[in-house]
Amino acid sequence: MLKAVILIGGPQKGTRFRPLSFEVPKPLFPVAGVPMLQHHIEACVKVPNMKEILLVGFYQPNEELNKFLLNVQQEFKISIRYLQEYSALGTAGGIYHFRDQIVAGGPEAFFIMNADVCSAFPLTDMLRFQKDHGEPNSFVILGTTVSLLFILVVCWILKRSKIGFVLHYVEKPSTFVSDIINCGIYLFTPDIFQHIGAVFQKNQQDMLLYPFDGEEPSNGWHRAEAIRLEQDVFTALAGQGKLYVYKTLSFWSQIKSAGSAIYASRLYLNQYHTSHAERLATNEEGGALLFLPDAKLGPNVSIGTGVTIGAGVRVRESIILHGATLQDHSCVLNSIVGWDSTIGKWARVEGTPSDPNPNDPYAKIDSETLFRDGKLTPSITILGCNVNIPSEVVILNSIVLPHKDLNRGFKNQIIL
Numbered sequence: 001m002l003k004a005v006i007l008i009g010g011p012q013k014g015t016r017f018r019p020l021s022f023e024v025p026k027p028l029f030p031v032a033g034v035p036m037l038q039h040h041i042e043a044c045v046k047v048p049n050m051k052e053i054l055l056v057g058f059y060q061p062n063e064e065l066n067k068f069l070l071n072v073q074q075e076f077k078i079s080i081r082y083l084q085e086y087s088a089l090g091t092a093g094g095i096y097h098f099r100d101q102i103v104a105g106g107p108e109a110f111f112i113m114n115a116d117v118c119s120a121f122p123l124t125d126m127l128r129f130q131k132d133h134g135e136p137n138s139f140v141i142l143g144t145t146v147s148l149l150f151i152l153v154v155c156w157i158l159k160r161s162k163i164g165f166v167l168h169y170v171e172k173p174s175t176f177v178s179d180i181i182n183c184g185i186y187l188f189t190p191d192i193f194q195h196i197g198a199v200f201q202k203n204q205q206d207m208l209l210y211p212f213d214g215e216e217p218s219n220g221w222h223r224a225e226a227i228r229l230e231q232d233v234f235t236a237l238a239g240q241g242k243l244y245v246y247k248t249l250s251f252w253s254q255i256k257s258a259g260s261a262i263y264a265s266r267l268y269l270n271q272y273h274t275s276h277a278e279r280l281a282t283n284e285e286g287g288a289l290l291f292l293p294d295a296k297l298g299p300n301v302s303i304g305t306g307v308t309i310g311a312g313v314r315v316r317e318s319i320i321l322h323g324a325t326l327q328d329h330s331c332v333l334n335s336i337v338g339w340d341s342t343i344g345k346w347a348r349v350e351g352t353p354s355d356p357n358p359n360d361p362y363a364k365i366d367s368e369t370l371f372r373d374g375k376l377t378p379s380i381t382i383l384g385c386n387v388n389i390p391s392e393v394v395i396l397n398s399i400v401l402p403h404k405d406l407n408r409g410f411k412n413q414i415i416l
């Protein structure tokens with residue numbers, strides 16, 4: 001049998017997702033109409049013999065998370081549980097801490113997935129690859145090719161041999177190593193815990209040797225348990241013939257910033273044509289544009305429940321969250337409109353898309369920083385929850401924090 005573990009992080013993470021992550025944990029933010037995590041879960045339940053999905057993170061259990069768990073358990077009829085780390089233990093520390101829960105029931109293999117990625121999740125292909133190419137007990141990383149430009153900007157690099165085993169692994173290197181990056185989706189066997197355990201033992205020894213190394217001795221246990229899968233485990237495993245990379249041609253993107261959530265929505269909406277046509281609004285053309293009697297929505301627009309759309313409204317490349325009101329003739333382009341926000345008549349809310357170059361098949365979205373050279377980088381416009389935009393104003397490339405009543409237009413600003 002198989003299991004899957006999704007690394008959901010915790011409240012200190014997702015900073016580039018503010019102010020939206022103030023209202024809802026980032027992994028539950030809706031992408032293409034469903035919580036980001038649900039795409040992972042839907043992919044897992046399609047894998048034959050999948051018995052349990054574990055979410056590992058350091059969020060306090062909260063109402064949204066509990067409601068989400070209940071909903072997905074009921075919908076997918078599979079055990080889905082949340083395991084809470086006592087503190088951020090890193091991408092390998094959390095799974096090591098909960099290793100007994102992961103191996104309970106004797107899975108022969110399990111997937112580990114970062115929550116903040118959007119992907120076609122070629123999980124069965126990874127299983128097949130492991131059977132066909134891997135040594136028994138080998139570990140598989142999902143990889144994708146990126147264009148050179150992206151490598152210079154962000155980069156997580158793998159170098160692989162012809163048959164696919166990882167020769168060299170460098171996390172976020174500063175020079176060119178290879179054009180394959182780690183997608184944050186892995187297939188492991190329980191053997192991985194020996195390798196993480198070796199790092200844990202070493203950390204523990206270091207802790208005994210240097211108990212006061214910058215931290216209170218009482219924090220020592222945390223120092224030993226905080227382990228990074230990429231730097232601490234993969235780097236050591238590379239070149240040993242145990243770590244393989246399965247390169248996918250299917251879609252993949254990170255979801256770090258709110259702008260990348262709009263891009264990820266587009267990727268999933270494209271996939272819905274074959275996987276979930278019922279989730280797409282239809283009109284005669286069945287295409288990406290929806291013509292209401294007096295409004296035009298699309299392409300790449302997701303509308304939450306209870307949203308009111310007035311006459312003459314135009315929306316494209318945007319996410320409108322539940323309870324929002326777009327009054328007559330307002331226009332929303334490349335923006336996220338927060339829960340219960342209102343956009344006045346003839347107002348225009350517009351942002352700058354951060355999409356990768358559409359002419360480059362290997363281009364990936366840049367993980368933008370909010371500021372460059374002391375200035376706000378032009379990006380999508382984000383309205384936090386319960387923001388009121390008056391009539392006939394323009395809000396351009398701005399981020400508006402929750403519960404604001406604006407009285408004029410703004411351009412390139414963060415409105416606190």
Ligand code: GDD
Nearest residue numbers: 007008009056057088089090094114115116156182183184
């Ligand atoms: N449970 C738990 N505990 N989850 C964590 C922790 C932690 O302490 N720290 C991070 N995560 C989760 C995040 O929520 C996210 O889903 C995932 O682990 C990876 O987050 P980061 O550690 O911020 O890494 P990254 O996104 O910069 O890079 C990783 O992902 C890339 C693909 O998107 C690396 O694995 C890269 O190699 C990879 O290319």
Ligand code: GTP
Nearest residue numbers: 296312313314315316328329330331333346347348
């Ligand atoms: P492209 O050149 O292909 O981008 O198309 P386009 O010029 O038709 O622009 P777009 O698809 O963005 O706009 C489509 C419709 O939105 C048009 O019918 C416009 O009337 C309408 N539209 C554009 N800007 C505004 C605006 O500020 N307010 C309102 N209410 N509608 C707008």
